[in-house]
Amino acid sequence: MTAPRPYALLAEITYRCPLHCPYCSNPMQGRNNDELNTDEWKRVIHEAAALGVLQIGFSGGEPLARRDLPDLVRAAREADLYTNLITSGIGLDDERVHPLRDAGLDSIQLSFQSDQSGLSDEIAGARAHQHKLDAAAKIRAAGIPLSLNFVIHRRNIDRLPQMIDLAETLGAERVELANVQFYGWAFLNRAVLLPTREQVTRAREVATAAKARLAGKIDIFYVLPDYYETRPKPCLNGWGQRYLTINPIGDVLPCPTASSAIPDLRFENVRARALDWIWRESESFNRFRGTEWMPEPCRSCPQREIDFGGCRCQAALLTGNAANTDPVCELSPNRAIVDAVLGDLNSSSKHAREWTYRVNPKGVPVSSLARSPVAAGADRGPGA
Amino acid sequence: MPMPKIADAAQPRLAKGVRLQNDSATGKSVLLFPEGIVELNDTAHEILARCDGRTLIEIVQTLAEEYDADLAALAADVRETLADLQQRKLIELT
Numbered sequence: 191m192t193a194p195r196p197y198a199l200l201a202e203i204t205y206r207c208p209l210h211c212p213y214c215s216n217p218m219q220g221r222n223n224d225e226l227n228t229d230e231w232k233r234v235i236h237e238a239a240a241l242g243v244l245q246i247g248f249s250g251g252e253p254l255a256r257r258d259l260p261d262l263v264r265a266a267r268e269a270d271l272y273t274n275l276i277t278s279g280i281g282l283d284d285e286r287v288h289p290l291r292d293a294g295l296d297s298i299q300l301s302f303q304s305d306q307s308g309l310s311d312e313i314a315g316a317r318a319h320q321h322k323l324d325a326a327a328k329i330r331a332a333g334i335p336l337s338l339n340f341v342i343h344r345r346n347i348d349r350l351p352q353m354i355d356l357a358e359t360l361g362a363e364r365v366e367l368a369n370v371q372f373y374g375w376a377f378l379n380r381a382v383l384l385p386t387r388e389q390v391t392r393a394r395e396v397a398t399a400a401k402a403r404l405a406g407k408i409d410i411f412y413v414l415p416d417y418y419e420t421r422p423k424p425c426l427n428g429w430g431q432r433y434l435t436i437n438p439i440g441d442v443l444p445c446p447t448a449s450s451a452i453p454d455l456r457f458e459n460v461r462a463r464a465l466d467w468i469w470r471e472s473e474s475f476n477r478f479r480g481t482e483w484m485p486e487p488c489r490s491c492p493q494r495e496i497d498f499g500g501c502r503c504q505a506a507l508l509t510g511n512a513a514n515t516d517p518v519c520e521l522s523p524n525r526a527i528v529d530a531v532l533g534d535l536n537s538s539s540k541h542a543r544e545w546t547y548r549v550n551p552k553g554v555p556v557s558s559l560a561r562s563p564v565a566a567g568a569d570r571g572p573g574a
Numbered sequence: 575m576p577m578p579k580i581a582d583a584a585q586p587r588l589a590k591g592v593r594l595q596n597d598s599a600t601g602k603s604v605l606l607f608p609e610g611i612v613e614l615n616d617t618a619h620e621i622l623a624r625c626d627g628r629t630l631i632e633i634v635q636t637l638a639e640e641y642d643a644d645l646a647a648l649a650a651d652v653r654e655t656l657a658d659l660q661q662r663k664l665i666e667l668t
Contacts, residue, residue, distance in 0.1 A: 195599050197611055242599040244611055272593055272606035297591045297608045335591025337608050363591055363663065364608055409663035411609075 193430065193470040193479070195242030199271075200435040200446060203231065203262065205251040208280045210315030210547035211303065213341050213376040213383055216251065217450035222551040225438045228258040230460065232265040234436060237465035239269035243434075247299075249276040251438070260289040267294035274299060276339070279325030280318055287325075291332045298329050299337040299366070305352040313345065315547040326360045337364035342393065342415075343383035344541070350396045357408060365408055367397055369415035373447035373503055381542040384535055390418050417528050421493065422500025422516035429478035429502060434469060436460060442468045444475055444502075451503035452512045478502050483513060487521045579653065582631040584667040586656050592664050594622055605664055612664065618655050625665065630656070 205222040207214075226234070235246065246266045253259055254277055266273045275290065276299045290298075300322060303310035307319035329336050338357045342350065350367065357365040369390075372380050385393070397412040404410060416423050426433050426445050435443040441457040442465065443449055449457060455477065458468040469475055477483065481494050488499040499505075500516020508517045509524045517524035535541065580586075588594060593606045603619040605612040614622065624633045634649045641648075659665045 198609075244595070244597060244604065244606060245609070247609070270595065270598075272595075274608050296593065296606075299608060335608070337591075363589065366609075405661045406663060 193475070194432070196238075196434050196469060197243060197432045198245040198247065198434075199235075199238045199243045200247045200249055200433065201231070201235075201253075201262070202249050202251065202435060202437045202446060203253050203259070204255045204438050205551050206255040207250060207252040207278065207548070207550065208255075208316060209252070209278050209318055210549065211313060211341070211375070212315075212379040212545035212547055213343055213370045214548040215371065215374040215376060215447055216548065217374055217447070218378065219450065220437070220551040222251075222438050225256075226436075226440045226460070228261055230440065231258075231262050234440075234460050234465060235262065235265045235271070236269050237460075238434075239266075239271055241466055241469055243271065245272040245274065247274045247276055252278050252280060254278075254281050254286060259286075260293040263290060263293040263295050272296050277301065277325075278314075278318065279322045279329075280316075281321075282325040282328060284328060287328050287332045287334070291334055295334060297335045297337065299339050299364075300326055300329065301339045301341070302353070302356065304340075304346040304349055305356040306349070309346060309349070323360075326362075330361055335364075336360065336362045337366060338362045339366045339368065341368050341370050342385070342413075343370040344385045344389065345383075347385045347389045347393050350393050351400075354396075354400045354404075354408075354410070358404070362408060364411065366411045366413065367393075368411075368413035369393075371413070371416065373507070374450060375546070375548045377507055379545040380531070381535075382545040384417065384531065385415060387418065387532070387536050390415050416501075416504075416518050417532060419518055420520040422497050422504075422518045424497045425501035425504075425516070426498075428480075428498040430469070430475040431479070431498075434475075442472075442474075444478075447503045448474075452506045455512070478513070485513060485515065487519075487523075488515050491521065580630055580656055580660070580667060582629065584630050585627055586625045586630065586633075586660070586665045586667055587627070588622070588625060589663050589666045607664065617651060618659075621652055621655055622659075622665075 204225055205216055205220045253275060263273050273295050274297045275295055279300045302322055303313035310319035311317050340353050370376050370383050376383060401410040430444050435446045437443060440460040442460060443457055448455060455474050457474050458472045484494060484499055488494050500518055502512045504516050505514040506512035508527050515522040517527050591607055595604055595606055597604045603614040620637060624636060634652050638645045638648050656665060660667060
């Protein structure tokens with residue numbers, strides 16, 4: 191089928207990160223020993239703009255781990271892209287924030303693990319919360335629009351009202367309250383991260399009320415806990431329709447989690463192929479494009495152009511076949527897999543508490559990590 | 575929730591972090607903001623292109639003259655468009 195034009199590029203410029211969040215969606219076996227260099231990224235950014243991309247998100251890992259970030263932001267602005275930095279804020283001192291502003295950075299999305307330092311640092315596996323508060327102040331002082339991103343899970347979901355208060359206090363323009371989606375490290379830690387039905391119901395009420403109360407002041411974006419839904423999320427607005435991701439070594443992915451969730455898909459690399467060709471012609475971008483690939487019940491479903499059959503990665507992770515209907519859908523023959531997970535959690539009061547912290551990909555020397563004031567605590571157990 | 579009526583003297587401007595840009599792939603105007611893109615229809619584009627410090631009533635008057643349109647109907651359209659954008663934090667009123 192003919193390829194549409196893409197709108198947004200997620201540039202995962204490194205998998206290195208000073209935090210160890212157990213919900214990270216990075217691949218557990220990610221390679222990071224041959225990152226694209228500055229010139230390669232600049233070329234790719236211009237190729238993306240030529241393809242129709244309007245937005246770029248610099249992400250990772252922790253994108254500040256790369257010292258050339260301002261150069262990449264400048265290249266993106268020169269290509270007329272809207273530039274967004276998605277960061278933990280660790281290491282974002284004046285020395286880093288001013289060059290980013292001067293390069294034309296449009297917006298910063300600062301991640302928080304919760305509203306309190308104790309819980310936040312436990313989740314991050316590092317002493318990070320205070321640095322984030324400091325980073326928020328520096329972002330505001332530099333005049334860069336600020337969004338706060340929270341990943342919501344069983345350990346922090348009850349603090350949603352306080353998280354929203356924190357966003358107000360810090361003067362954020364936007365808040366993303368994203369219920370954890372289960373890929374990468376989050377899939378491994380699902381038993382510890384999945385909230386209860388009761389928690390989810392309350393959180394939805396809190397988010398809805400806050401959205402109404404803060405309309406016009408703070409834009410609140412609430413990402414649904416899809417296991418508790420009856421229909422799947424319209425993942426990516428359809429495979430190969432609007433988004434593309436490029437990982438640290440230059441593989442081009444229809445979505446950031448595809449490389450780990452769908453092992454039989456082969457991805458093209460920007461070192462070997464033009465981005466335009468990869469987007470239009472490659473097998474990986476065409477495999478689930480449109481509706482031709484769909485099995486029943488999707489194929490004849492009136493919702494097929496609304497939810498696109500849900501998420502290919504979730505189908506692969508839960509059913510072993512990426513071409514299946516997302517098992518979150520109540521019409522999926524595999525919905526029982528999701529129900530079993532929910533049943534196990536909600537029928538018992540004894541819940542798993544031991545999670546596995548994310549570690550950096552092998553082959554990355556520790557000395558190459560972002561110089562950060564944080565003592566990494568990967569080996570520290572939860573509940574400290 | 576009923577939206578508050580925007581005053582005649584209000585000065586609408588693009589909200590912080592929101593950019594108005596031409597999309598060279600379609601020739602249309604778009605609003606760009608963190609993780610979001612809104613394609614504007616012609617009316618919204620004409621209104622936003624004039625959100626440069628002018629008051630609501632000045633914007634309405636300019637448009638009414640340029641398009642030889644009925645002032646009252648136009649004012650209602652402009653108010654509705656701006657109120658919607660304001661609720662989504664894409665414009666700010668000062």
